[in-house]
Amino acid sequence: MGNAHSGGIPREILDDLKLTTRFSESDITQWYENFQKQCPTGRITLQQFEEIYAKFFPESDAKAYAQHVFRSFDTNDDGTLDFKEYIVALHMTSSGKSTLKLEWAFSLFDVDKNGYVTKPEVTELSQAIFNLIPKEKQANLPSDESTPEKRAQKLWAIFEKKDNERVAEGEFIEAIQSNDAALRLIQYDHK
Numbered sequence: 238m239g240n241a242h243s244g245g246i247p248r249e250i251l252d253d254l255k256l257t258t259r260f261s262e263s264d265i266t267q268w269y270e271n272f273q274k275q276c277p278t279g280r281i282t283l284q285q286f287e288e289i290y291a292k293f294f295p296e297s298d299a300k301a302y303a304q305h306v307f308r309s310f311d312t313n314d315d316g317t318l319d320f321k322e323y324i325v326a327l328h329m330t331s332s333g334k335s336t337l338k339l340e341w342a343f344s345l346f347d348v349d350k351n352g353y354v355t356k357p358e359v360t361e362l363s364q365a366i367f368n369l370i371p372k373e374k375q376a377n378l379p380s381d382e383s384t385p386e387k388r389a390q391k392l393w394a395i396f397e398k399k400d401n402e403r404v405a406e407g408e409f410i411e412a413i414q415s416n417d418a419a420l421r422l423i424q425y426d427h428k
Contacts, residue, residue: 241327243249245269245270246265246266246269247264250284250321251266251269251319252264254321254325256259256323258324258325258328259324259328259406260324260328264371264402265324268324268378269320270329272320272323274338276320277372279319279320280317280318280319281317281318281319281320281323282304282316282317283304283307283316283317286303286306286307286318286323286326287300287303287304287307289300289303290302290318291303294304294369296371296372297368297369297370297371298367298370299368300368301364301368302366302367302368302369304365305345305348305362305365306326306330306345307326307328308348309326309344309345310322310323310325311324319364329341330424336410336414339410339414339420340406342409342412342413342423342424343406343409343410345362345423346358346359346361346409346423347364348361352405352406353404353405354391354403354409355403355404356398356400356401357387359392360385360391361384361391362423363386363388363389363392363422364385364389365423366385366386366388366422366423366425367385368386369424369425373422382421382422390421391418392419392422392423393424395412395413395416395418396408396409396412397412397417
């Protein structure tokens with residue numbers, strides 16, 4: 238890859254990202270160079286983020302999911318992400334069930350950012366995640382997961398809440414950590 242040139246990634250950002258994401262130095266450096274090319278301002282917009290996601294999921298409609306992911310990382314609501322937020326977003330959306338990822342999943346499902354997840358929010362995210370699944374794979378889903386509504390129903394049942402109740406972060410993480418089906422329902426692993 239050659240040495241990082243003057244326009245290369247700042248060392249403290251690189252070290253920080255290696256620690257938080259476990260991505261390799263060469264991956265991060267490569268992404269940084271691409272990021273600088275695509276986003277000369279150093280910020281990525283929702284539209285650019287959607288385009289990147291579309292490449293990750295060429296056979297699916299990833300737009301709604303990309304919007305939710307973007308919202309969950311745009312902590313100051315300014316409509317952009319910086320490089321670090323962007324890489325952490327990529328890391329979080331790769332599969333895994335660490336507590337950190339489940340904390341992020343909670344913020345993904347907490348659409349209105351009020352600290353609780355409700356059934357309508359679960360339904361909205363279930364639709365977005367369903368759209369990530371390529372059409373031919375949708376046909377092979379278990380019968381109780383074969384539509385966004387059924388997936389939402391199945392996931393909501395895991396929380397053991399009434400339809401008008403809400404789930405706090407701790408409850409969300411605990412329920413999902415102890416249930417493999419739940420993990421499958423909150424993410425689509427396209428590997």
